[in-house]
Amino acid sequence: MKHGDPLSALEDWVAPLLNKLAPAERRALARQVGQALRRSQAERIAAQQNPDGSAYAARKPSKARQQKGRIRRTMFEKMRTARHMRMHADEDAVTLGFLSRTSRIARVHQEGLSDRVEAGGPEYRYPRRELLGFSDAERASIKDLLLDRLNS
Template sequence: MSELRALEELEAIVSGLLRDLSSPGRRQLMRKVARDVRKSQSDRIKAQKNPDGSAFEARRPKPKPSMGNYAVHFLYPSGGSGPPRAVLMKSWMRDGQMLTGYDIEAGGIRSFFWDKIIKWLGVSPDDQNKSGGKIRNRPSLKEKAMFRKLRSPRFLKSGANEREAWIGFVGDVARLASVHQHGLSEEPAKGQKAVNYAMRQLLGLSIEDREDLLDSVLKHLAD
């Protein structure tokens, strides 16, 4: 008998045993199952692996940020309902849709979305010669592990009742997670050409996960 077949038969036996539990007992067990599964899925995403143990397909290499050694001047929406403000930046870099540089008015490093810039303005000789801080390729701007935020309790939720336990992504990230889970196509940003994303299975139970769950359930029943 194959390992999977034996596992399925044991799961069927344990499922029958669960029916003998009281409703409060099943709720307690299902809550524990949900917590355990959420943790195992989060740990696996952190390890950048699919349920079968294979590694997530690596990101496509990103173009290196382009550095600017001249001043740029543009209108950008204000944070509230007020009029847009003029931004003068020195020592800037563009990384994809993000423009980061030293904002003269703010007196520090700031980032702006390229596609939200309302209008490019001319730069006077006086502004071109103004002093400004320098921006370097800081560690915070370097590439980090995929789905780092998605695996956090804020987005990866769990829940249970007396009949079932569940885990899943909530909010806007649920759509993003689905794109990667099934290897779908999507526009990276509004109006951009759709990109075919590699399948990276964020959620899924391996045989080891199922065996651990069975061990946990049997221990609960024995106690």
């Protein structure tokens, strides 16, 4: 067990209980947990918040976004949709992540890496914005879903 990692502690606590469930029941539970996580992650991204509750670093000012008549979108508006944020669940695990080009963009922001602003354009070091991560509320939600399933 990793010390100080609440998710590992939850996993160690629940593993013996999950082993008592049939594979079909574990798969259904994993799907339910995955859907709840995808929904809560999307809501947090829409609120422009890191998992710890702090706000995302603001966008760098741009003349293009200030022009009259331009469409103004919040950061990651399309990325938080189910089309881009994919969930996979089976009896052993739940995976939540982004696909193809979206995954590269998400990784750059998640880890605060450098990338080109546009093809052939200047390189920019993006501030760290945690798109995927567990908040305390999400950990509690997972625990509640597990307990509800095990009690039924």
